[in-house]
Amino acid sequence: MEFSDYLRDLADPATHLSVAGLQQLHDLNREQVETFRSAWPQIPAERRRQVVRRLIELAEDSVDLNFDAVFFVALGDEDAAVRCDAVRGFWEYERQDLIGPLLRLLETDEEPEVRAEAALSLGRFVLLREFGSLREQHFQQVELGLRRTIEDDLEEDEVRARALESIAASGRPWVQEAILAAYQSEAPRVVVSALHAMGRSCQPRWLPVLTQELTNDDPEIRYEAALxxxxxxxxxxVSHLAALLDDPDLEVKQAAIAALGQIGGGEAKSMLRSVIKDSSTSVREAASAALAEADFAEDPLSVEYRV
Structure with a gap:
């Protein structure tokens, strides 16, 4: 089937979105991209949402499929849900040509959910810089955009929170100051993001704060502190997390279990074994997975995990 013919079928909500058909959107050449760009706005909004979400699923199932060209077009869609999903479609994309489009969404998109998604997506470039895989000039663009968002008191809390979480891995001194300011905020969502950012910062200075918050009355705070x-x-x-193994909130309990698995070591593994026979299936599964993670960290070549 000719590409233009397939696009006509794609626009018809009555036509099934088959895997074979959607694979025609894989690795588009320049001519196909322009044809697709012209046809895309003519497709009904709900159908566009379905297409982008289905492409994300296919890309997650097969690393050989490349729908980046479609996602780049969808970043400019008039529908906010499509734009959000398009950003999510770049979940493992690390080329610097995505920085500009994400910053434009962060700074100019009228929908806060899109701005928040763009802020979150920029976090990968912060990590790339920390690993030495992104040039300073490109990181400075990312840093400036995220910093402006964090310091904009008129911005939505969710957007500022996502921006803080994204920049948290940076070793810049101002970032630690921003985390502290967020922690001292009166906005609950911003406080939660500060705890998340403390973990991403890899800075031991936040240990006293996080261990203290394990006893907070708010389960969401305990949950984020544990993670x-x-x-x-x-x-x-490890000893501070022990009390959360009996937390009345299931998600908090599971967060503590996951944290023990990440930390590892004899004491943590002993605690995990103590809950491996919990009456709750979800707790048993979480403990088993955490124990496997701890074992793997000690011996990555091992293929047998203790359960």
Whole structure:
């Protein structure tokens, strides 16, 4: 089938979105991209949403499929849900040509959910810079955009929170100051993001704050503090996490289990074994997975995990 013929079928909501058909959108050449760009706005909005979401699923199932050209077109869609999903479609994309489009969405998109998604997506470039895989000039663009968002008091809390979480892995001094300011905020969503950012920062200075928050009355705070301690992977946190293994909130309990798996070591593994026979199936599964992670960290070549 000719590409233009397939696009006509794609526009018809009554036509099934088959895998074979959608694969025609793989690795488009320049001419096909322009044909697709012209046809895309003529497709009904709900259908466009279905297409982008289905492409994301296919790309996750097969690393050989490349729908990046479609996602780039969809970033400029008039429908906010399509734009959000298009950003998510770049979940493993690391080329610098995505930085500009994401920054434009962050700074100019009228929908806060799109701005928040763009802010979150920019976090990969912060990590790439920390690993030495992104040039300073490109990182500075990302840093400036995220910093402006974080410091914009008129911006939605969710957008500022996502921006903080994304920049948290950077070693810039101002980032640690921003995390502290967010933690001291009166906005609950921003406080939660600060705890998340503490974990991503890999800075041991936040250990006292996080261990203290394990006793917070708010289960969401306990949950985020536990996960952040897991990210820091400091074994001094193990004894503090022990109390959460009896937390009345299931998600908090599971977060503590996951954190112990990330931290590893004899004490953490002993605690995980103590809950491996819990009456809750979800708790048993979480403990088994965490114990496997701890074992793997000690012996990556091992193919047998203790359960």
């Amino acid at each position: 952040a301690l897991g990210s820091l992977a400091d074994r001094t946190a």
